[in-house]
Amino acid sequence: MRVFLGGSCNPTTWRKDVAIPILESMAISYYNPQVDDWSPELVAIEAKAKEEADTLLFVIDSQTRAIASILEATEMIMSHRDIILVIDQIADCTEIGGQTVTGSELKDLNRARTYLRDLASRHLVGVYPTVAAAVMSIC
Numbered sequence: 001m002r003v004f005l006g007g008s009c010n011p012t013t014w015r016k017d018v019a020i021p022i023l024e025s026m027a028i029s030y031y032n033p034q035v036d037d038w039s040p041e042l043v044a045i046e047a048k049a050k051e052e053a054d055t056l057l058f059v060i061d062s063q064t065r066a067i068a069s070i071l072e073a074t075e076m077i078m079s080h081r082d083i084i085l086v087i088d089q090i091a092d093c094t095e096i097g098g099q100t101v102t103g104s105e106l107k108d109l110n111r112a113r114t115y116l117r118d119l120a121s122r123h124l125v126g127v128y129p130t131v132a133a134a135v136m137s138i139c
Contacts, residue, residue: 003030003138004053006076007069007086008061010034018131019057026139055082055138059131060113062088065096070112077123084134085120085127087113 003023005015015032023030031049035042050056058073060066076083089110094101101109120127128134 001028001054002052003028004050004056005030005032006056006072007059008064008066012061012063014059014131019135022132022135057084057134059086060088062090062094065109070116073116074119077119077125083125084137085125086131086134087117087127089113
């Protein structure tokens with residue numbers, strides 16, 4: 001089994017802190033797209049890893065806007081891939097990328113998360129409350 005660890009990246013640490021230790025303890029291989037120096041050349045490598053993965057884990061957390069991750073997760077759901085999700089709403093006045101998120105931006109970001117959650121439900125995709133619960137569902 002091979003798992004693609006998609007979703008929110010920098011400054012998140014859910015991969016190294018939670019997902020990877022659990023996967024390694026279960027001897028499950030994974031691809032971690034979070035790198036210190038991302039470049040456009042990695043798009044092809046990530047696409048290949050996604051294609052070869054048996055399961056795609058997408059974490060949409062509250063530390064990033066996660067717009068691209070939401071789009072990727074939507075694509076994978078509509079492609080009928082084996083995908084599992086963790087989707088966190090963003091609290092009012094959360095700081096993301098050095099900016100406080102409030103008002104219409106907050107509403108738009110949370111609306112996108114709500115839509116993704118609804119899409120997942122309609123397509124029978126599991127949405128888990130924590131990264132640990134999502135990873136354990138793979139095992």
